[in-house]
Amino acid sequence: MGQRTLEPPISWLMHAALSRPKLISLAAGFTDNVSLPVAEARLALNRVLRSPRTGRKALQYGITAGDPTLRQLTAEHLQKLDSQASASSSSSSSSLVLEPKSRTRMKDEDEKAYPPERLLITSGSQQLLYMTTEALCDEGDIVLVEDPTYFVYLGILQSRGLRARGVRLERDGLELAHLEGVLQSLKRRGELRRVKMLYLVSYFQNPTGTTTSFGKKRAILKLLKQFERPAGHPIYLLEDAAYRELRFAGQDVPSALTVRGAASRVIYAGTFSKPFATGARVGYGLLPEPVFTAVKHIKGNHDFGTANLLQQLSVQTLTSGIYGRQVARLQKRYAHKAHVMKQALEKHFPAGIEWWEPEGGLYFWVRLPRAISTGVKSKVFRTALKNDVLYVPGELCYADDATRRKPDHEMRISFGSASEDDIREGIRRLGRVLRKLITKG
Amino acid sequence: MGQRTLEPPISWLMHAALSRPKLISLAAGFTDNVSLPVAEARLALNRVLRSPRTGRKALQYGITAGDPTLRQLTAEHLQKLDSQASASSSSSSSSLVLEPKSRTRMKDEDEKAYPPERLLITSGSQQLLYMTTEALCDEGDIVLVEDPTYFVYLGILQSRGLRARGVRLERDGLELAHLEGVLQSLKRRGELRRVKMLYLVSYFQNPTGTTTSFGKKRAILKLLKQFERPAGHPIYLLEDAAYRELRFAGQDVPSALTVRGAASRVIYAGTFSKPFATGARVGYGLLPEPVFTAVKHIKGNHDFGTANLLQQLSVQTLTSGIYGRQVARLQKRYAHKAHVMKQALEKHFPAGIEWWEPEGGLYFWVRLPRAISTGVKSKVFRTALKNDVLYVPGELCYADDATRRKPDHEMRISFGSASEDDIREGIRRLGRVLRKLITKG
Numbered sequence: 001m002g003q004r005t006l007e008p009p010i011s012w013l014m015h016a017a018l019s020r021p022k023l024i025s026l027a028a029g030f031t032d033n034v035s036l037p038v039a040e041a042r043l044a045l046n047r048v049l050r051s052p053r054t055g056r057k058a059l060q061y062g063i064t065a066g067d068p069t070l071r072q073l074t075a076e077h078l079q080k081l082d083s084q085a086s087a088s089s090s091s092s093s094s095s096l097v098l099e100p101k102s103r104t105r106m107k108d109e110d111e112k113a114y115p116p117e118r119l120l121i122t123s124g125s126q127q128l129l130y131m132t133t134e135a136l137c138d139e140g141d142i143v144l145v146e147d148p149t150y151f152v153y154l155g156i157l158q159s160r161g162l163r164a165r166g167v168r169l170e171r172d173g174l175e176l177a178h179l180e181g182v183l184q185s186l187k188r189r190g191e192l193r194r195v196k197m198l199y200l201v202s203y204f205q206n207p208t209g210t211t212t213s214f215g216k217k218r219a220i221l222k223l224l225k226q227f228e229r230p231a232g233h234p235i236y237l238l239e240d241a242a243y244r245e246l247r248f249a250g251q252d253v254p255s256a257l258t259v260r261g262a263a264s265r266v267i268y269a270g271t272f273s274k275p276f277a278t279g280a281r282v283g284y285g286l287l288p289e290p291v292f293t294a295v296k297h298i299k300g301n302h303d304f305g306t307a308n309l310l311q312q313l314s315v316q317t318l319t320s321g322i323y324g325r326q327v328a329r330l331q332k333r334y335a336h337k338a339h340v341m342k343q344a345l346e347k348h349f350p351a352g353i354e355w356w357e358p359e360g361g362l363y364f365w366v367r368l369p370r371a372i373s374t375g376v377k378s379k380v381f382r383t384a385l386k387n388d389v390l391y392v393p394g395e396l397c398y399a400d401d402a403t404r405r406k407p408d409h410e411m412r413i414s415f416g417s418a419s420e421d422d423i424r425e426g427i428r429r430l431g432r433v434l435r436k437l438i439t440k441g
Numbered sequence: 442m443g444q445r446t447l448e449p450p451i452s453w454l455m456h457a458a459l460s461r462p463k464l465i466s467l468a469a470g471f472t473d474n475v476s477l478p479v480a481e482a483r484l485a486l487n488r489v490l491r492s493p494r495t496g497r498k499a500l501q502y503g504i505t506a507g508d509p510t511l512r513q514l515t516a517e518h519l520q521k522l523d524s525q526a527s528a529s530s531s532s533s534s535s536s537l538v539l540e541p542k543s544r545t546r547m548k549d550e551d552e553k554a555y556p557p558e559r560l561l562i563t564s565g566s567q568q569l570l571y572m573t574t575e576a577l578c579d580e581g582d583i584v585l586v587e588d589p590t591y592f593v594y595l596g597i598l599q600s601r602g603l604r605a606r607g608v609r610l611e612r613d614g615l616e617l618a619h620l621e622g623v624l625q626s627l628k629r630r631g632e633l634r635r636v637k638m639l640y641l642v643s644y645f646q647n648p649t650g651t652t653t654s655f656g657k658k659r660a661i662l663k664l665l666k667q668f669e670r671p672a673g674h675p676i677y678l679l680e681d682a683a684y685r686e687l688r689f690a691g692q693d694v695p696s697a698l699t700v701r702g703a704a705s706r707v708i709y710a711g712t713f714s715k716p717f718a719t720g721a722r723v724g725y726g727l728l729p730e731p732v733f734t735a736v737k738h739i740k741g742n743h744d745f746g747t748a749n750l751l752q753q754l755s756v757q758t759l760t761s762g763i764y765g766r767q768v769a770r771l772q773k774r775y776a777h778k779a780h781v782m783k784q785a786l787e788k789h790f791p792a793g794i795e796w797w798e799p800e801g802g803l804y805f806w807v808r809l810p811r812a813i814s815t816g817v818k819s820k821v822f823r824t825a826l827k828n829d830v831l832y833v834p835g836e837l838c839y840a841d842d843a844t845r846r847k848p849d850h851e852m853r854i855s856f857g858s859a860s861e862d863d864i865r866e867g868i869r870r871l872g873r874v875l876r877k878l879i880t881k882g
Contacts, residue, residue: 030502038496041750045486055479059718060858061471123564123744130743139580156742277500279749301597302743303568307751308720309482417501 024426027390029206029362030417031278035333037326041277044316048309058312064300066121066284067311073318074121074284078255078270079114081244085252089214113263118292120299121306125242125271125283128295129199130156131302132238132267132285135294136196137162144182144198146174148397148410150206150240153199157399163194164399171356173212174200176219183227185403192227197236197267202256203244204361207397207412211359217256221265236291238267242283245275245327247360248335257286264288272314275327282306282314334362337415337423344424348431350438362416365394368409372438375408380437389429465867468831470647470803471858472719476774478767482718485757489750499753505741507562507725508752514759515562515725519696519711520555522685526693530655554704559733561740562747566683566712566724569736570640571597572743573679573708573726576735577637578603585623585639587615589838589851591647591681594640598840604635605840612797614653615641617660624668626844633668638677638708643697644685645802648838648853652800658697662706677732679708683724686716686768688801689776698727705729713755716768723747723755775803778856778864785865789872791879803857806835809850813879816849821878830870 049055065071122128137143139161145153147166157164165182168175179198186192198220202212212220217239224235239256256266271283287295299305317323341364342357355366374380375395384391394410413430415423490496506512563569578584580602586594588607598605606623609616620639627633639661643653653661658680665676680697697707712724728736740746758764782805783798796807815821816836825832835851854871856864 028502033497033501034493036493036497036500038490038493038500041500042487042490042496045490046483049479049483049486052475052477052479055483056474056477057720059477059479059482059720060474061469061719123748127744152742152745159739159742277750278502279498279500279753281744281748297596298600301593301600302571303564303722304593307564307722307748309718309751309754310748312720313750 023385023388023390024418024422024429025390026413026415026418026423026426026430027392028417029414031274031362032330032333032337033417034419035330036277036279037322040317040322040326041280041313044313044320044322047320048312048316054312058309060308062305062308062311064305065296066119066306067308067315068116070121070282070311070315070318071116071119071284073315074270075114075116075119075286077318078257078268078286081252082113082254082258085254086258088251089254113257114286118287118289120285120287120292120296121311122283122285122299123303123306124273124281125240125269125285126152127299127302128269128283128285129153129238129240131295131298132197132269132287132291133157133160133162134298135291136236140194141196142186142191142194144179144195145399146200146205146208146210147399147401147404148207148394148407149199149399150201151392151396153240154397154399164401165195166399166401166404167198169205169208169210171210173202173210173216174220176216176223179220180223183223187227187230192231193233195227195231195235196233197238198224199238199240200256201240201242203241203253204246204358204363206243206361207363207392207394208365209356209358209361209363211250211253214253214258217253218259218262221256221259221262224265234265236265236267236288237262238269240269242269242271242274243361244270246330246334246362248331248338249359267291272317272323275330276314276317276323280310280313282310331360334360334415337418337420338364340420341413341415341423341427344427344431348428350431350435352438353434362414364413364415366411366413368411368434369438370407370409373408374411378408380433383433383437384430387429387433389426389433391430464829464831465859465863465870466831467854467856467859467864467867467871468833469858470855472715472803473771473774473778474858475860476771477718477720478763481758481763481767482721482754485754485761485763488761489753489757495753499750501749503746503749503752505746506737507560507747508749508756509557511562511723511752511756511759512557512560512725514756515711515713516555516557516560516727518759519698519709519727522693523554523695523699526695527699529692530695554698555727559728559730561726561728561733561737562752563724563726563740564744564747565714565722566681566710566726567593568740568743569710569724569726570594570679570681572736572739573638573710573728573732574598574601574603575739576732577677581635582637583627583632583635585620585636586840587641587646587649587651588840588842588845589648589835589848590640590840591642592833592837594681595838595840605842607840607842607845608639610646610649610651612651614643614651614657615661617657617664620661621664624664628668628671633672634674636668636672636676637674638679639665640679640681641697642681642683644682644694645687645799645804647684647802648804648833648835649806650797650799650802650804652691652694655694655699658694659700659703662697662700662703665706675706677706677708677729678703679710681710683710683712683715684802685711687771687775687803689772689779690800708732713758713764716771717755717758717764721751721754723751772801775801775856778859778861779805781861782854782856782864782868785868785872789869791872791876793879794875803855805854805856807852807854809852809875810879811848811850814849815852819849821874824874824878825871828870828874830867830874832871
């Protein structure tokens with residue numbers, strides 16, 4: 001049996017969260033429960049199903065790539081995000097940000113950059129990550145990832161017999177010198193031909209909360225391009241923008257799609273689930289050829305198309321403004337919850353523990369002194385669990401990569417699903433655990 | 442790029458059906474449009490979303506294996522189907538049917554045979570077929586299939602670098618002697634260790650409409666078991682029961698799960714989509730360990746769980762009786778449409794053309810004289826398309842298998858989505874094409 005797929009950590013974390021009622025989970029990437037748009041979804045579904053004509057369309061099979069109207073709307077939505085982000089970053093005074101192409105130039109290239117024909121609707125953006133990896137990589141291939149990165153994606157790589165190489169992160173994205181060093185080293189060892197892509201969680205990265213600056217996106221694409229000749233094939237950038245619309249501070253950054261001349265190398269993965277309702281899983285990808293066609297065929301084999309009912313729900317929420325209003329509401333909500341968590345961290349966590357304050361997304365990334373392990377078998381983790389509080393051990397987010405020791409002194413804590421009270425209480429419990437152990441150690 | 446996945450025939454067939462308004466498609470496996478339960482789905486969704494408590498559950502992530510209530514309901518549903526089928530086949534007078542285990546014996550084993558803990562909810566049963574194949578088979582492995590079989594499944598095998606070996610079909614399922622011959626021949630060539638499973642569309646098979654008798658299921662499992670020792674591992678039966686509830690004549694046959702001692706080798710794939718609404722894709726599988734766990738982990742990587750909104754819709758339709766009433770309505774509807782197609786075939790098709798009359802499902806399988814090709818490049822297919830009628834060429838349903846010539850004189854025609862008028866008109870057009878070409882030839 002080809003069963004090399006291990007238990008994904010997220011499964012038992014989710015299960016632990018759902019099956020232990022007294023546990024406060026700061027681990028699961030669930031979204032905020034009380035702000036789920038129940039009335040809005042009901043309204044939208046009643047509109048979808050209001051007549052046989054509209055309703056039958058939602059209850060019948062569609063085509064594999066997705067509903068044409070939704071693909072059009074999604075392409076426009078994405079174009080609008082990028083266009084607004086480009087405008088705001090152009091007018092920004094930050095001299096560190098390399099300029100995206102100007103608005104006038106962008107206008108000419110827009111039609112090419114966001115064609116609905118290369119837009120694929122998927123069951124959450126997770127499915128796009130999986131299928132893109134399936135399309136691009138053969139067993140034994142290497143995928144470059146942020147170090148640390150989204151642990152479910154590491155599970156995908158492991159289950160497909162792929163290797164990950166981690167590239168160090170700093171506050172505004174990958175360390176470019178390290179990326180170049182990794183590519184050089186792979187080249188020297190004759191392994192560059194196994195490198196098919198770089199996976200980048202570019203907005204409020206899971207787990208660290210880092211957002212990749214536009215300048216870094218451009219520099220990354222330039223670097224990858226330089227190594228294509230020795231690699232003998234394209235090296236793609238898979239940009240996972242799942243958290244992009246959950247920004248509650250600062251300004252949006254244009255996607256890698258807007259980097260001039262890069263459209264043929266960027267695979268953009270987005271989603272309507274996290275910013276609306278995670279129980280209605282609709283994600284999407286904009287992919288260059290020939291990747292689009294390959295992934296579409298794989299989608300045909302997996303499930304020949306995402307449930308039309310969910311797609312029509314998305315069409316309805318996008319066109320009615322329900323979606324936009326919900327995103328705005330969520331942004332406020334998460335801003336508040338992030339603030340609650342920050343205050344709790346400041347109040348309850350002992351000195352010597354650091355965190356990056358996120359501008360969006362669902363996570364704080366907390367760094368303990370290096371000597372203190374947070375791993376699944378560590379005293380911190382076990383004591384926390386005994387005190388009914390759960391976090392994601394940082395070590396789970398690091399690829400198996402023999403070129404460096406896997407850090408295990410970090411934790412991902414989420415303000416996504418926990419209530420304000422639970423955030424305060426969870427951080428209080430965790431702080432007590434840490435204080436004891438750090439004092440002892 | 443690992444892009445060996447070819448364009449699945451279903452993609453372009455579906456696309457042709459949706460993009461050419463004058464075309465009468467007897468090809469696509471779409472379901473009947475006018476009987477789609479629009480009002481019923483609206484009612485059920487309003488119930489799901491009637492309050493924050495129930496609604497939030499539907500709009501939030503769930504756990505990977507599926508909603509516990511739905512898994513419980515699904516296990517009971519399946520158990521009920523099998524229990525009723527066993528009762529009716531026990532009281533049947535047909536001496537050809539080997540007896541399933543008696544009702545009293547079944548009672549003792551029921552709890553073990555249908556455990557919700559091994560029930561996995563998927564995005565349509567298609568996803569279960571894909572993930573099971575991913576879990577069980579490594580590149581180069583061999584899957585035994587009916588000859589002909591479901592062409593999308595052949596696409597899955599092709600895309601995963603697997604080989605198919607076809608086993609001839611007769612009116613009540615596989616030719617057992619041929620199955621044994623194929624296994625013997627694989628054994629002689631030392632290839633038995635590459636055989637991981639047999640894929641069987643056991644109810645109203647796609648494309649032929651054949652239903653596998655219970656006696657054959659038992660005999661097949663017995664045969665597979667005999668070859669496990671030389672194979673060195675279990676050989677599983679993947680029973681695809683997607684069409685099972687679309688029976689409109691005759692009596693249901695117990696699933697392979699009811700064959701005594703076979704529970705550890707049977708993977709049962711079912712669906713709520715085809716019998717209710719194909720736009721709300723909810724399928725399921727009952728799998729033995731260790732396959733269940735392996736497939737669940739793969740599901741975690743693909744999409745970490747089927748959309749909760751669709752699952753809660755299924756819970757609501759199952760418990761309210763909406764589902765059962767819709768299935769009964771659909772059975773009547775398809776009985777009628779199958780009758781319309783049969784009458785049209787009798788009226789418009791020339792002599793020398795044969796078909797099996799189905800007792801359920803969506804398809805007629807039509808056999809032309811062997812000299813007449815129906816393939817994608819054939820005169821028949823091209824002329825039919827020119828006359829705005831589309832069918833599935835039989836050759837697409839045959840595996841690439843060097844041990845026999847691929848038949849290409851058959852066609853699959855569906856009464857699923859076409860209206861009664863279109864069925865009559867489509868068959869009339871097809872009949873005219875065939876009459877001309879057969880007379881000429």
